[in-house]
Amino acid sequence: MRTAFVRTLLAAAQKDPSVMLITGDLGFTVLEEFRDTLPNQYLNAGVAEQNMIGVAAGLALCGKKVFVYSIIPFVTYRCLEQIRNDVCYHQLPVCVVGIGAGYSYGYQGATHHAMEDIGIMRSLPGMSVICPGDPYEAEAAVHAILDWQKPCYLRLGKAGEPALHSSALQLEIGSALQMQEGTDLTIIATGNILETAVSVTKVLEAQNIRVRLLSMPTVKPIDTHAISRAATQTKLIVTLEEHGPIGGLGSATAETLSVGNMNCQHLLLSGPATFAQMVGSQQHLRAKAGLDTESLARTILKRYQSLS
Amino acid sequence: MPETNLQRLSDAAQKSAEVRRTVLTMAHRAKNGHIGSALSTVDILSVLYHSFLRVDPKAPKTEDRDRFILSKGHGCSALYATLAQRGYFPEKDLETFIQNDSYLPGHPSALHVPGVELSTGSLGHGLNVGTGMALCARRDARNFRTVVLISDGECDEGSTWEAILTAAHWKLGSLTCIIDYNKIQSFGTVADIMELEPLADKWRAFRWHVQEVDGHNHEQILDALEQATTFADTPSVIIAHTVKGKGVSFMESTVEWHYWPTSDEQYHTAIAELTL
Structure with missing residues (x-):
């Protein structure tokens, strides 16, 4: 996913010299081509994320479109006030690019997990x-x-x-992508667990449940x-997300249902609101959190059958 | 023949005194504090806006205008008074300072106040954003300078030192930082709360060009700003030794006037001192 991101950004930056990429000293084997192709539009700001966001804001105030790249906790939590005051308050074209959604860096420990960022x-x-x-969604997201x-x-996974x-697509910020039509239940997934949503859908279909599958790349709006x-x-x-239960896709969906006075059952499937108690691969930590295909399908089936 | 610095500063004392009176009147009307923090910056702002920055109040967004950031946003009454004096917005609007529905908040907003380049209020943001602006000037060979005024207390912030490290590494000669070194931070003296000395040596060690001036001497301030323009690859810091509450005898060098609003009597006494 991050390879698609960088490739797309490089192509766009070659056409638009106001596009800049800043890294917080990360991106080994990923950012070299951008760095070497467009050195004047690339910047390594060192291990200083607060400054990196401030610098990005300063560049944007002078007309640049800036992408700021690092691992999720470092480029979000560490410099949150800079993002809030310098970028958001001034409504600047700065894109914070976070790598390592959910348990992507599972083995690296809780400092590197990203379950609250959305x-x-x-x-x-x-x-x-x-x-x-x-x-494909990552590529379309860069254009959008x-x-x-x-x-x-922009919340990205890692690699692979x-x-x-099946092919390149258009992504409109604020629009879901319907991947499959269905009339019994709807699965809405966001981010890198979309793959699991696809496999869960297949399991449910084998049970003769007609599933509508929506990818929701923009959680806000x-x-x-x-x-x-x-x-x-x-x-x-x-709703399915590799994120904690607070504030993510499930919350956004529940808010939408509540504010819109919509009468529909909602099952919020997410990771826990606690730190992972052990390390492990992304797949391992997903399974521990009940976010594997088998557990998810079982939970959904049980809830669906309780409605009938 | 170009004007000498002395000629450019011909009525600076008068303009500064006027801004000080305005600051006191704004604070008194609004029952607001931060008077001492504003008064220590007045002479620096006066030199910047009347004698140094290439800005046009009638075209405040011109692409290659010089940029000024008041990073110590709590001193904004002095900035507002100076901007109004310079013609960015009507001086009468200063009467609305921190009133309901006013566009002049207690910390400056770039979205609402003409002439304000960056919204500040949380310390440790301005020099970082200024570094980005100066980087843009260098990368694109644009001819504008960036000046950031920070407080001494703001030198406690780690983010400030990130910017100091970065600006030197990126050789941002178009960046000037001025420190309003009034020696008193929010809750006590700098010496007691978080000693900064040897301050000049710290900046030198971070590879900045360092000048120290009397921050209430207009000629010294302007000379230092001009000197800072002569280094293509080195950012400059001007350590401006100032007096918190400068100009009002009972406010000078006190912690209390970081917070207190003036009583009617204190207000009239202060105005009288500034009118002499």
Whole structure:
């Protein structure tokens, strides 16, 4: 996913000299081509994230479109006030690019896990939150962000996420992508766990449940129309995210259902609101959190059957 | 023949005294504090806006204008008074300072106040954003300078030192930082709370060009600002030794006037001192 991001950004930056990429001294084997191809549009700001965001704001105030790249906790939590005051308050075209969604850095320990970032970034006024589900969505997200010209948080996995769409697509900020039509229940997934949502859908279909599958790459602004349609046309909305239960896709969906006075069952599937108690691979930590295909399908099936 | 610095500063004393009176009137009307923090910056702001910065109040967004950031946003009454004096907005609007629905908040907003380049209020942001602006000037060979005024207390912030390290590494000669070194921070003296000395040596060690001036001497301030323009690859810091509450005898060098608003009697006494 991050390879698709960098490749797309490089192509866009070659056409638009106002596009800049700043890294907080990370990106080994990922950013070298950008660095070497467009040295005047590239910057390594060192291990100083607060300064990096301030510098990005200063560049944006002088006309640049800036992408700021690091591992999620470092480029969000560490410099939150700089993002809030310098970027969001001034409504600047700065995109905070966070690598390592959810348990992507599972083995590296809790300092590197990212299970609260959507909630934190979503709460910032004027900030959009975009979590691509596969490399095609990542590519489309870069184009959408360059057109958006406002503060954005782009939440990426790490590397090696499979393509789930069949070809390049258009992504409109605020719009869900319907991957499959269905009339019994709706699964809405965001980010790099979209792959699991696809496999869960197949398991449920084998049980003769007609599943509508929506990818929701933009958690903010969320697609209220797609949620409204799902609430009207299907019996159950399931939200799935590799994130804690507070403030993420599930929260955004619950807020939409509540504010819109929509009468629909909602099953919020997420990781825990606690730190992981052990390390392990992404797959291992997902399974521990009940975010593996088998556990998810079982939970959804049980809830769905309770409605019948 | 170009004007000498002395000619450029011909009525600086008068303008500064006027801003000090305005600051006191704004604070008194609003029952607001931060008077001491504003008064220590008045002479620096006066020199910047009347004698140094290439800015045009009638075209405040011109692409290659010089940029000024008041990083110590709590001293903004002096900035507002100076901007109004310079013609950015009507002086009458200063009467609305921190009133309901005013566009003049207690910390400056770039979204609402003409002439304000960056919204500040939380310390340790201005020099970082100024570093980004100066970097843009260097990368794109643009001809503007960036000046950031920070407080001494703000030198406690780690983010400030990140910017200091970075600006020197990136050789940002178009960046000037002025420290309003009034020796008193929020809750006590700098010496007691978080000693900064040897301050000049610290900045030199971070590879900045360092000048020290009397921050109430207009000629020294302007000379230092001009000197700072002569280094293409080295950012400059001007350590301006100032007096908190400068100009009002009972406010000078006190912690209390970081916070207190004036009584009617104190206000009239202060105005009288500044009118002599």
